[in-house]
Amino acid sequence: MQLVLIGVGQAGGKIVDALLQRESADKTPFIREAVAINTAEQDLRGLDHVPEANRHLVGQSRVGGHGVGGDNELAAEIAQDERSELVRAIDVPATNVDAFLVVAGLGGGTGSGMSPVLVNELQRIHTEPIYGLGILPSEDEGGLYSLNAARSLRTLRREADNVVLIDNDAWRSSGESLGDAYESINREIARRLAVLFSAGELSQSDTVGESVLDASEIINTLRGGGVSALGYGSGKIDTDDSSGRLSGLLGSSTPSVDETTAVNLTMSTIRKAVRSQLSVPCDVASTGRALVLVSGPPAWLSRKGIERGRQWVEETTQCLEVRGGDYPLPESDHVAAVVLLSDVKESERLDQLEAVAADAQGEQETHENDGEVSGESLSDDKLDGLF
Ligand code: GDP
Known part of the structure; x- marks a missing residue:
């Protein structure tokens, strides 16, 4: 399956980097193009494998290359305002492409806020399916990260043809700090996705499987939305x-x-x-x-x-x-x-994310209303999408 990868924000860029590294080690090409988009200049500089020409700094007039500081609403606003710059950034020569994959950490600012807008824009331009790969924050990261992730996911699910989810708590060894775990989590993500997306592609060994799965079977499995x-x-x-x-x-x-x-x-x-x-x-x-x-x-x-x-x-x-x-x-x-x-419909982890997010949103609203509690009960239905 031939993909265009778009990494948004720090986690998104690093995961696209890990995928490029994996592809070159496995010698089975499945990445047609790889692009990184960020509001933080330093994060773009830290990438090793995404070609320089495909790294795009956006929102400079609003945040001066310093990132959005976890404010995903600001990131979504920048993406809306700079739609034409984004379109130019993702206008890569992409012939023979089967699908687009937008990769982002949903708990942060840039990736969380920009990825749903970007998916919306890609849907407008392309007929190929547009998928999201969303990283859920660890439970240790607290309410604001959960709120960002739940709101971003709500919007991303609506816009994307499917959202594959990775929980940062899922593959972390006990006692390992999250920062230390990023590299190994990213490697694990790349390992799994490389096997999946290499299906039907010829490796350098030119050995063909007995029951080959081609791109259309992956697309049919992911069709119809959901996570x-x-x-x-x-x-x-x-x-x-x-x-x-x-x-x-x-x-x-x-x-x-x-x-x-x-x-x-x-x-x-x-x-x-x-x-x-x-x-x-x-x-x-x-x-x-x-x-x-x-x-x-x-x-x-x-x-x-x-x-x-x-x-x-x-x-x-x-x-x-x-x-x-x-x-x-x-x-x-x-x-x-x-x-x-x-299209998995039941997940306690997602229910719990929505519950923590609803509490965090309630606290934020109470704070904004000078401590006045509205009296309404908070349910996940009260969570706002990003746009
Ligand atoms: P942004 O640059 O504003 O989009 O923010 P980040 O991409 O840093 O998003 C923050 C979220 O992504 C948090 O939940 C972090 O735990 C997670 N995160 C940051 N970097 C990585 C990474 O390299 N790998 C993984 N798996 N998660 C990351």
């Missing part, structure tokens, strides 16, 4: 049984690996992906559509294992639209599974 979670599981291939690896290295897809071993490894990585490694905690039984993609050396990619895994996802998610496929990685010593749960 999505990504799961990932991997299992190391037992090197004592090197036959499969060797045949994989030689480019042969002859299954010289014991089929039961391959089926079991495939099933356990798919289960792991859904049960323990979702990018945002959610009720998997509320999934609208799903996609299972298994990667590994060709000899370990068992058609039977993938079909059984696909059926298991169908039963577990109770949704009837589950696509499955494989992606050969001849030199890998792992079997890995990416599971995309699209």
